[in-house]
Amino acid sequence: MKRIFGSALILALVSVPALAASNSQSVTFPDTVKVAGSQLSAGEYKVSWTGNDANAQVTISKKGMTPVTLQAKVVDQKHDHNGVTTNAEGGANVLQVIQLSRVSLVIEGAQVAGQ
Numbered sequence: 001m002k003r004i005f006g007s008a009l010i011l012a013l014v015s016v017p018a019l020a021a022s023n024s025q026s027v028t029f030p031d032t033v034k035v036a037g038s039q040l041s042a043g044e045y046k047v048s049w050t051g052n053d054a055n056a057q058v059t060i061s062k063k064g065m066t067p068v069t070l071q072a073k074v075v076d077q078k079h080d081h082n083g084v085t086t087n088a089e090g091g092a093n094v095l096q097v098i099q100l101s102r103v104s105l106v107i108e109g110a111q112v113a114g115q
Contacts, residue, residue, distance in 0.1 A: 011018075023049050024047065024048035024049075024051065024084065025046075025047055025048075025049055025072070025082060025100045025101065026044055026046055026047070027043075027044070027046065027047050027082045027083065027084060027099075027100065028043065028044045028045075028082070028083075028096055029041075029042050029043060029044075029084060030042055030046060030084075031086075031093055032068075032093065032104060033086055033092075033093045033094065033095045034059065034086065034089075034092045034093065034095065035070065035094070035095040035096045035107065036068050036069070036070040037054075037066055039059065039069045040062075040065075040068065040094075040095075043062060044062070045060050045061065045062045046061050046062065047059070047060055047098055047100065047105070048061075049072070049074065049105060051074065052074045052095070053073070053074060054062055054072065054074075054075045054104065055071060055072045055073075056071070056072050056105065057069060057071060058070050058071070058072045058105055059069075060096075070105055070107060070108065071108040072098075072105040072107050072108055073105070073106040074103050074104075074105060075103060075104045075105075075106060076102065076103055077099070077102070077103060077104045078102055079099045079100065079101055079102075079104070080100070081099075082098075082099060082100050083098075083099045084096075084097065084098055084099065085097040085099070095107055
């Protein structure tokens with residue numbers, strides 16, 4: 001009985017990180033974008049988030065850079081490909097929405113048409 005309980009406990013502990021990782025995908029920024037006061041150069045980034053509501057915490061990271069963390073609203077939407085929506089403000093492309101395969105992450109404070 002102890003052996004079964006121990007095996008079940010180990011399985012549960014190993015499964016938790018796997019579930020947490022499901023809220024993580026890659027996206028490519030085709031141009032430099034401004035987000036949360038930081039300039040992110042064009043390239044591929046890892047986007048991860050916690051929460052599935054209007055107060056999700058999003059982290060954008062890339063090897064060799066300090067991660068950028070911000071608030072966003074998670075909207076369940078299916079997309080054919082990952083991408084971003086930006087808005088030109090003051091000569092800079094400001095990140096508005098990150099579109100991933102099954103969700104859109106609407107950046108806090110973004111004014112997005114149709115929402």
